[in-house]
Amino acid sequence: MSGFSKDRAAPVxxxxxxxxxxxxxxxxxPQPNGKKIPKLFESLKIKDLTFHNRIGVSPMCEYSSKDGFPTDYHLIHYGSLALRGPGLIIVEAAAISPEGRITPDDLxxxxxxxxxxxxxxxxFVHSQGQKIGIQLGHAGRKGSTVPxxxxxxxxxxxEDGGWQTVAPxxxxFRDGVxxxxxxxxxxxxxxIAEKWGAAAKRSIEISGFDFVEIHAAHGYLLNEFMSETSNKRTDAYGGSFDNRTRLVLDVVAEIKKNIAIAKIPLFIRVSASENLEDVDESGWKIExxxxxxxKLILAGVDVIDVSSGGNSDNQASRTRASVKEDLHVTLARQVKNHVGNRALVAYVRGLKxxxxxxxxxxENVADIVLVGRNFLKNPGLVWEWADQLDIxxxxxxxxxxGFYPPPL
Known part of the structure; x- marks a missing residue:
């Protein structure tokens, strides 16, 4: 029997x-050739959500929105990726408020x-059986720039749609510019913390996303509060480590109030180091x-998405001779060694x-790998990687x- 029937339409x-x-x-x-399934293609369960592989699309701003609204571009962009099978897709940073955008064309x-x-x-992504989350962010002092x-x-x-930026x-960020x-x-x-919670609630209850990620990296607002290089406050949100990290933990708490955190995974992207160790001792470090x-794990975060830099033009170069020598590998390994099985770690940067x-x-550097630019270059990366691993x-x-025709 072919399986052809009237019940063949995708749901949703x-x-x-x-x-x-x-x-x-x-x-x-089992694999037709008897090979063991590589870890990249093992499923991963986080709370009530199961990802069918561990390859994710990293959030990447597309600068294709008017007044914050998605367009058909987003349906085509994310839909084409979903058709090709990543285990998870994280939609680009969506601003929690108008002044939280990086550019006037941000989502x-x-x-x-x-x-x-x-x-x-x-x-559409769900109609294909795929999982999709969204990154929620506020650009802080790095907002109101052009794409x-x-x-x-x-x-x-x-006159070009810009606004007065805010920060701790x-x-x-760039004197004179x-x-x-x-x-x-x-x-x-x-x-702002309350707006993060409200945005998370909309993401789950109205949009139907499977999970949310907090953007606390790359010199945007939460990162600005966390770092002494950008936070010179002397009140409850500045000075000590606990004060500087108060806002990011408040954001987690607000999200917990607004979504079923016992069932829905919560990710956070952090700049694990500002890469300023050689020029500014006050910069945020891996320690x-x-x-x-x-603190994040105790607050309910499930996945720590490890990136770096973005809060200073003085940061050291992240470029290395090979991916295995990349700074992010070192940082992700240190985070994973520290958190152990208490949380999952996502690696991002340069995977080809x-x-x-x-x-x-x-090697237990990470539990999930996220890919950005190489998915833009090759939306079929998951299939290509399977071919490379001979599965x-x-x-x-x-x-x-067209590749594996059914029997005649």
Missing amino acids: VNYFTPKQPVPAGTALD GIWNDEQALALKRVVD PFFHLKEYAKP SPIS LPAPRELKIDEIKE DTNRLAD TASVAESLLE RVTAAQQYVW
């Missing part, structure tokens, strides 16, 4: 597309209408990250080959039959 969406028997990117078990989720528009993207494909260091003027302290931000008041800081990780990605998991994975029915 209100238009016809074939139902996928299993999510694309799932390793055949937002500060109102219900934006969340409802995102549901169309989520529904980087126009200029890497240009401020968006008010009135310190410009970006204006100094306005220092946030105590009541405004508390409101600070491990100290914060203990399956063998290197597999080795990071096998078979499922693919969308519309694609796979």
